[in-house]
Amino acid sequence: MAKQVVVFAETKNGSLRNVSLEVLEAARRVNDGGLITAVIIGSQPEALADSLAVYGANEVVFIENEILNTYTTDGYTQAFTTIIEDKNPDIILMPHTALGKDFAPRVAARLGCGLITDCTDVEISEGHIVFTRPIYAGKAFQRRVVSHDKIFATIRPNNIPCSKMDHHEAPKKIQKTLNLDEIRTTVKEVIQKTTDGVDLSEAKIIVAGGRGVKSTAGFEPLKELAQVIGAAVGASRGACDAEYCDYALQIGQTGKVVTPDLYIACGISGAIQHLAGMSNSKIIVAINKDPEAPIFDIADYGIVGDLFEVIPLLTKQFKQVLQ
Numbered sequence: 001m002a003k004q005v006v007v008f009a010e011t012k013n014g015s016l017r018n019v020s021l022e023v024l025e026a027a028r029r030v031n032d033g034g035l036i037t038a039v040i041i042g043s044q045p046e047a048l049a050d051s052l053a054v055y056g057a058n059e060v061v062f063i064e065n066e067i068l069n070t071y072t073t074d075g076y077t078q079a080f081t082t083i084i085e086d087k088n089p090d091i092i093l094m095p096h097t098a099l100g101k102d103f104a105p106r107v108a109a110r111l112g113c114g115l116i117t118d119c120t121d122v123e124i125s126e127g128h129i130v131f132t133r134p135i136y137a138g139k140a141f142q143r144r145v146v147s148h149d150k151i152f153a154t155i156r157p158n159n160i161p162c163s164k165m166d167h168h169e170a171p172k173k174i175q176k177t178l179n180l181d182e183i184r185t186t187v188k189e190v191i192q193k194t195t196d197g198v199d200l201s202e203a204k205i206i207v208a209g210g211r212g213v214k215s216t217a218g219f220e221p222l223k224e225l226a227q228v229i230g231a232a233v234g235a236s237r238g239a240c241d242a243e244y245c246d247y248a249l250q251i252g253q254t255g256k257v258v259t260p261d262l263y264i265a266c267g268i269s270g271a272i273q274h275l276a277g278m279s280n281s282k283i284i285v286a287i288n289k290d291p292e293a294p295i296f297d298i299a300d301y302g303i304v305g306d307l308f309e310v311i312p313l314l315t316k317q318f319k320q321v322l323q
């Protein structure tokens with residue numbers, strides 16, 4: 001039976017985040033011919049609607065209100081809930097990003113429905129919509145079926161490969177100006193943290209440093225390698241706690257969860273809390289001078305050696321091949 005799906009299309013600096021397209025792909029797997037509506041909150045270019053249609057959106061709702069130009073939990077909760085109540089979809093899907101993690105539970109509470117978070121896959125199996133999600137810090141996966149008549153889930157970035165539609169119609173564009181009267185948050189100032197280069201949570205390649213980098217300057221060879229191969233730079237909490245880098249780079253149980261195609265762990269021992277954030281990477285390369293380091297247990301390729309010798313060699317080789 002056709003299912004109507006509403007998707008939250010997250011944007012960053014006026015562009016769609018890749019995970020928004022992955023969420024649309026998830027919607028296409030479960031809609032069974034039903035309408036897919038993408039919702040964009042805040043003043044964003046109308047041209048985004050066409051990009052969303054290429055990946056499966058039949059209509060795009062733009063919710064405008066000056067107050068929504070900057071993210072606030074209560075503003076986005078109220079705006080998105082209003083559209084859900086208006087559309088009354090069978091399924092609601094959102095990215096499992098910082099924003100999604102922040103306001104999806106509130107929307108679910110207002111709608112009085114459950115929420116399956118951090119899904120890495122979705123499929124139809126024996127007539128049921130089945131969501132897969134990691135448990136026990138990524139050591140196992142559970143498959144969940146929802147009995148509630150409204151299904152609400154968040155989708156982890158970099159797990160559902162998105163594809164363009166063979167054919168698509170021009171999307172219906174709907175502009176909504178909402179009256180939002182319950183916003184209790186006032187944003188005084190937005191301080192942008194400098195994240196040079198590639199966004200960590202959506203990066204296809206990550207070069208991550210641990211306490212083994214030994215200093216802030218020790219991150220420089222990692223940054224150079226990352227720049228040559230188009231990677232984002234990440235870190236263990238050990239490196240963040242030692243103040244070698246900013247906590248924005250932390251990967252793990254209490255940091256970011258990443259699933260790149262290639263994860264290069266440099267001077268990281270492989271504590272369980274770190275693995276919780278990166279063990280689902282497609283290929284893991286570990287560089288560590290201790291052959292007994294636990295990171296080698298999950299690495300596809302291991303290099304036993306001093307990272308300050310190994311990384312410059314890798315960078316030199318990649319430069320020759322790629323430049």
Ligand code: FAD
Binds near residue numbers: 239305
């Ligand atoms: P270490 O364990 O000190 O490892 C450093 C490694 O570098 C060693 O294996 C060493 O052999 C190697 N090394 C040293 N010099 C070199 C060299 N020159 N070349 C090559 N290798 C070298 N950790 C996270 O990462 N993310 C989290 O989100 C997180 N959350 C946590 C939550 C809780 C509640 C708790 C209790 C802990 C959490 N931790 C987290 C911390 C975690 O337990 C580890 O302490 C941390 O991951 C260790 O970081 P590390 O591997 O960089 O450092």
